[in-house]
Amino acid sequence: MDGAARKQLLRAYEPPSWAADLAIVPKYRIQLANVNTPIQRWYLPGIPDGFEVYIKRDDMLGCELTGNKIRKLEFLLADAIDQGCQSVITCGGIQSNHCRTTALASRQLGLQPYLLLRSMPDPGKEMHVGNALLDRLIGSHLYLIPKKAQQAKEIIPRMQQLAQALKKEKDEDAYIIPVGGSTAIGLYGYIEGFEELLQQGAPDRFSDLVIATGSGGSTAGLAIGNYLNDSKMKIHGMMVCDGSNYFRDHIDDTLAEIGLRDRCGVKADDIVDLVDGVRGQGYGVSTKEELDFIGDVAMTTGIFLDGTYTGKAAFHMVKQMQTNPQRFRGKKILFLHTGGIFSVFDGRMDAVLQSNTAAKSIHEWFQVSDTVPWIPQ
Numbered sequence: 001m002d003g004a005a006r007k008q009l010l011r012a013y014e015p016p017s018w019a020a021d022l023a024i025v026p027k028y029r030i031q032l033a034n035v036n037t038p039i040q041r042w043y044l045p046g047i048p049d050g051f052e053v054y055i056k057r058d059d060m061l062g063c064e065l066t067g068n069k070i071r072k073l074e075f076l077l078a079d080a081i082d083q084g085c086q087s088v089i090t091c092g093g094i095q096s097n098h099c100r101t102t103a104l105a106s107r108q109l110g111l112q113p114y115l116l117l118r119s120m121p122d123p124g125k126e127m128h129v130g131n132a133l134l135d136r137l138i139g140s141h142l143y144l145i146p147k148k149a150q151q152a153k154e155i156i157p158r159m160q161q162l163a164q165a166l167k168k169e170k171d172e173d174a175y176i177i178p179v180g181g182s183t184a185i186g187l188y189g190y191i192e193g194f195e196e197l198l199q200q201g202a203p204d205r206f207s208d209l210v211i212a213t214g215s216g217g218s219t220a221g222l223a224i225g226n227y228l229n230d231s232k233m234k235i236h237g238m239m240v241c242d243g244s245n246y247f248r249d250h251i252d253d254t255l256a257e258i259g260l261r262d263r264c265g266v267k268a269d270d271i272v273d274l275v276d277g278v279r280g281q282g283y284g285v286s287t288k289e290e291l292d293f294i295g296d297v298a299m300t301t302g303i304f305l306d307g308t309y310t311g312k313a314a315f316h317m318v319k320q321m322q323t324n325p326q327r328f329r330g331k332k333i334l335f336l337h338t339g340g341i342f343s344v345f346d347g348r349m350d351a352v353l354q355s356n357t358a359a360k361s362i363h364e365w366f367q368v369s370d371t372v373p374w375i376p377q
């Protein structure tokens, strides 16, 4: 696909009326996601009496493009195409859902994907599994950068340097997407996501909405939508990555950027409950207890959570319901499933196969026999 064919995919974007006055509004959107994802009752294990939990299936936004990032990329990649770019540069961990989604969507649009992946010097088998496998199978151009690299000082400069080199050496224009796609343009993924929740009647049906907060853009979009619509839902952002101080700043900056701070004086703490203590052993690091929870959820409800985001968010949502129920405005809770399915294939779930007897229900039946060799008790 060339630049002219790409431009034909652009659709002029009209925001919902409640977002029309924001200071930054994207010009274009492209259709990449299967939006209008369903909301289902979710019989999550461990929920105290009285609570009802539902799940919004944003893991169903796509197959290989699954998860919340594709909503943002409908706006970010439209912006890249509008600017006439031929390549896209972004960054994340080796198992980044954001990098995988960006790379796949880029390939589908004929754009060259360049990924800066935070890594140990020798990542070994991690490069063969999960999201990294998909990144490589579509020929993403990968650069391994230090695991602890900081966005502002160490990652953005590298991305800019790469963009300059691509221009100089290949006359390619590159579009840079910061970690997680949480820019004012990417914010519109969940401005539209909130509009979809309105169409589904969410503020009337649910007292609370719970989401895993990574780079913050999805939580910010939902919280802003919730605020601008005077909804009574309470939004809870589960801090799986940094602490609440970082996101308070990120959301406050976003509010300033889109003009809401000047207009309404609104601050992060007015519109979202930032829940600390969710990160556990570290970003992307799972404890046995968390992995067992993911296993139990899969075995009892048929829904896969991931170890980095949704697994921790759901685990601590249940804990909060048990120990701190007054944190919720009411008892009808909507959990936003933001995706992450490919982490099931990143090796972490081996621990569940080893420890959970239900995962070992494997019985030989190689010979024809009068009786079934084994049935459950």
Ligand SMILES: *Cc1c(COP(=O)(O)O)cnc(C)c1O
Pocket: 067, 068, 069, 097, 098, 180, 182, 212, 213, 214, 215, 216, 217, 218, 219, 306, 309, 310, 338, 339, 340
């Ligand atoms: C990126 C991601 C999140 C967090 O979304 P942000 O907009 O970055 O806060 C949550 N869940 C999954 C599965 C993700 O990949």
